Structures are given as C-alpha cells and as structure tokens.
Amino acid sequence: MLLEIKNLKVKFGDKEILKGVNFNIKPKEKVVLLGPNGSGKTVLAQVIAGNRKYKINQGKIVFSHKDISNLSPEKITKMGISLAWQAPPKIPGVKFQDFLSKISKSKIINDIENFDLKISSILENELNTNISGGEKKISELLQAIVLKPKLAIFDEIDSGLDMKNLKRVCQLIEKELLKKGAATLFITHNGHILNYFKPDKTLVMVDGKIICQSKNYQQILKTIKKYGYEKCKKCQFSSNRP
Amino acid sequence: MAMKNVKNANFLQIDHEVQKISKVKGAEILTSPEAYQKIPWTRKFFLEKPNEGYFIWVKKQVDLPLLTCFSLNTYKTQQNLENLLVIEKGLKIKSNVICNALKENLCASHKAKGKIVLKEGARLKYSHFHWWGSKEIIESDYEFYLGPNSQLVYNYKNTHSSKNLFFRTYIEAEKKSDLNLNINLLGKNTKARFEEVLKLKGEDSRGIIRLRLVADKKSEIEGMSKIFALNKSIGHLDCQGLLINKDSKISLIPNLVCENKKAQLTHEASIGKVSEEELTYLRTRGLTEKQAIDLIVSGFLMKWT
Numbered sequence: 060m061l062l063e064i065k066n067l068k069v070k071f072g073d074k075e076i077l078k079g080v081n082f083n084i085k086p087k088e089k090v091v092l093l094g095p096n097g098s099g100k101t102v103l104a105q106v107i108a109g110n111r112k113y114k115i116n117q118g119k120i121v122f123s124h125k126d127i128s129n130l131s132p133e134k135i136t137k138m139g140i141s142l143a144w145q146a147p148p149k150i151p152g153v154k155f156q157d158f159l160s161k162i163s164k165s166k167i168i169n170d171i172e173n174f175d176l177k178i179s180s181i182l183e184n185e186l187n188t189n190i191s192g193g194e195k196k197i198s199e200l201l202q203a204i205v206l207k208p209k210l211a212i213f214d215e216i217d218s219g220l221d222m223k224n225l226k227r228v229c230q231l232i233e234k235e236l237l238k239k240g241a242a243t244l245f246i247t248h249n250g251h252i253l254n255y256f257k258p259d260k261t262l263v264m265v266d267g268k269i270i271c272q273s274k275n276y277q278q279i280l281k282t283i284k285k286y287g288y289e290k291c292k293k294c295q296f297s298s299n300r301p
Numbered sequence: 302m303a304m305k306n307v308k309n310a311n312f313l314q315i316d317h318e319v320q321k322i323s324k325v326k327g328a329e330i331l332t333s334p335e336a337y338q339k340i341p342w343t344r345k346f347f348l349e350k351p352n353e354g355y356f357i358w359v360k361k362q363v364d365l366p367l368l369t370c371f372s373l374n375t376y377k378t379q380q381n382l383e384n385l386l387v388i389e390k391g392l393k394i395k396s397n398v399i400c401n402a403l404k405e406n407l408c409a410s411h412k413a414k415g416k417i418v419l420k421e422g423a424r425l426k427y428s429h430f431h432w433w434g435s436k437e438i439i440e441s442d443y444e445f446y447l448g449p450n451s452q453l454v455y456n457y458k459n460t461h462s463s464k465n466l467f468f469r470t471y472i473e474a475e476k477k478s479d480l481n482l483n484i485n486l487l488g489k490n491t492k493a494r495f496e497e498v499l500k501l502k503g504e505d506s507r508g509i510i511r512l513r514l515v516a517d518k519k520s521e522i523e524g525m526s527k528i529f530a531l532n533k534s535i536g537h538l539d540c541q542g543l544l545i546n547k548d549s550k551i552s553l554i555p556n557l558v559c560e561n562k563k564a565q566l567t568h569e570a571s572i573g574k575v576s577e578e579e580l581t582y583l584r585t586r587g588l589t590e591k592q593a594i595d596l597i598v599s600g601f602l603m604k605w606t
Binding site (some may be wrong): 131 | 576582583584585586588590599600601
C-alpha cells in the first residue's frame, strides 16, 4: 500500500473536522474524492501534506510503510507526496520561473510549452500573483510535476479552469505523472475531472467521514447529481462504505 | 565575506587610503580634498575642506556604470567621508556605490556625507549597496538636488547590516523632476533609523519613496519618511515592515505635509510578520522552514530592486 489513512481524527481549534477517516491508495492508483463544500476534503489534503495548523487527535497517516503523521511538510514532500493547493497564497517578489528551478528535480519547461498552456505569463510573474484562477491551477500542476511525486494530490484542480484548459491539464497529468507511475488523489466537488480520467476508486466524504467508496464512479456521480450528497448516505452503495 | 573590494572600481578607498582612481572619458574623478582645492565651485557644496571622499563630475555621456567603493579593513577605523557627484545637463548615468567591511568584528565606523546634483534633464540610476560586519557603526547622510526635468532612481540595499545604522536621505525636486527611492534593509541584531525627506519644490515634480524593512534577531528599526509638497506635485510614501521574530521591533512614521492645494500626497504603511500559510506552502514544495523564510524575505526585499 502506498498511502494508508487509519481512523484519522483532526481538529482545528475546538472543532473536529475529520471524524475518523479511513482509506488506502495503492501505487499507481487513480483515486477521486468527492464531497460537498465544508465536508473536510481540503483539510484532509492539507493534513496529509503536513500542515500542522490542523491537529491530529487520533489515528495515523502511513506513507510507503512509514508513519508520517508527525513529519514536517518538507519531509513529507521529499518522501514523495505533492499537494496542488486549492487556493495557493501569493508570495510577493518571488518569480515563478526562479522558484520552479529552485524546487525542481528536472527540467521540463520545454516539454510543457508543447502542451500549448500559454504559461509564459505564469513563468514571468511572481508566484501566485497577478495571474488568473485558471493560471494558478496550471502553476500548481507545474510545481507538482517538477517535484516528481509518488503520490500527487490535486485539490480542486478542475475548478476555475475552462474545459479547453482542463483537457490540456489532464493530458499533462497523464503524460508527466500517471505514465511515470505516480498515484493520484483528485479532490473535487464538481466532478469535472471525471470527464477525463476513469478513476480506479471513488470516495465520497460528507461531514468529515468517508461515507462511500466504489469502483463505479458513474453510479456515484449519477446518485449525487440526482439526490445530492445527503441522499448519497443512503444510496445503493451503502454496503461499500468503508 | 562577499562583496570584497571591487577591482574594477573607478574610485576605491580602503580605510583612509585611496587605492585607485581610474580615468573615465567624459568624467573627472578626484578625491574630495583635491577637488576642494582645485575646483573653486565645489566649495559651495563642501562648505569646508573635507578630509576624505570622492568627487566625480560627469561632463559628457559615460555609458558604463561609475563604480565607487569604500571598504573598512582595520580594527576601529573611523572613516569620515564627504562625497560629491555632479551630473551635467541631459546626461544619462548609472552609478554603483559599494560600502563594506572586509572583515568581521572590526568595531569600525563609516560616516559618509554626500551631495548629488543632477542638472537639468539629467538621469541617474544610483545603486547603493551596504555589506557590513555585525559590530560597525554606520552613518549615511546624503542630499540629492534634482534639477528641472531630471530623473533619479535610487536603490539602497543592505542585507548585511551593522550594529548601528543611521541613514538620512534628503531630496529636493525641481520642476518636472522625478524621484524613485527604494530602501531595502534586512536587519539582524541591528538598531537602525531611516529618515527620508522629499521636498517637492517645483511644479509637476513627483516622487515615490518605498521602504522595505525586515527585522530579525532583536533588531529595532525605525522608518521616518516625510514628503513636503510646496508646489503642484505628486508624492507617495509606501512603507512596509516585516518582522521575523518576536524580539524585534519596527516603527514606521509616514508624514505628509502639503502647502499647495493642487498637490497630491498619499501614503500606505504596514508591518506584518511572516505568514504561516506562505511558510507551509513553501514547505510543501520541499523547502525547510529556514529556506522558506529566506525566500519570503528575499522576495519582500527584491520586489523593487
């Protein structure tokens, strides 16, 4: 197993956000995590990546057979987990191109230019500054690629991108991450990413818990679209609850 | 120590010894005591005979940057400099100034007074770098006179600050002249005080002063910037401080004085600490906490230089 989340309970301040999360990701597996706003998806991603603003009260996170629950973000990144942030902060004065070189384990800029993503404005600008929401997503993807992760987590990569750019982004994920053996965890509330990837496993998170997991993502999507996430709790896949 | 005395300097002084004065076509370069004796008009700038320092008079276009360098190299040396740079009408000049300590723990002092005169239509990009050991006492007191239609871009950068730093800059701007002053300091165990005064004397003169002050390791930094508008003019102060730890202190006092109803003066000032979110973000890219702080600080300081 590449990643094991075991009965993870996480608090922010006095509020419990994650209330006993369990799931696994195998090497090279494509996993999609669906859930409504405020269900705890982003907190889960941040906790896996080492953001200790959130306190782990119980449970653990095991990556490549090592408990990473108390490791620093940089150690987790070096072990092979990358996180594309949903809302990355501005870093004034730091040019993106220089930053990419600083964190890069490879030189892929020329290859990326072939994907027609029009990244010159991103490269020339300061990190996450004066760029559109869509460009921020592309910036996050480029950073994930140069880190060469074993597990790439994408937090809402499909929000803020138009369909044309989302398609190109997905092609890039396919070429630079999936074909190179990375596992992926796509966090999404709108499910647009599912137009381009057929996941090996789909998880549904509601109110800090994974309430359903299945290989049949189409059926899950159909249920959510028809009845919303609340009904999802009672759907025919209830036997698949972890 | 980095930025040791620079071999291609046009004027190089170590402690009290002038090591080198190079000939530059289009410019006259002398020590300031020599200039005081040989060139009578310099006396209205020096007031009395200076002991040491440079005099540079740019009479014709010089394309390469003029480089002056003052270094401290001997224990308890006390430099007391008076410098004068005059740029004739319509010339476009770059000047780089490096002031540094060649060794640690010199307990020396560097006091520099200077006057820089831009005649009508002259343009100067003046880049001033300080690189000191931790025990020096530094005083810098410069006056800039901007003639009509002249333009000054003054970038000051100090990433290795001394124990004590006093930095005063006075600028007088004539008609349609333009100032862009950027001051960047990374203070570690530093007590520093910056005083900038911009007098917008001429009609349609304009100026912007930007301070970026970083306080680390028990530093105390004060920034007092003032703009006077005496005529129809535009001025802006932009003062920002960044605190790295709890033991440091920054105070910013922007001051605007307007004596003309057609003038526009504005200011913004803020002091903050390093954002936890920015730190975590950079650490999720594999940078250590220290590397992340260094990057945030260098971005904060690099923004305008």
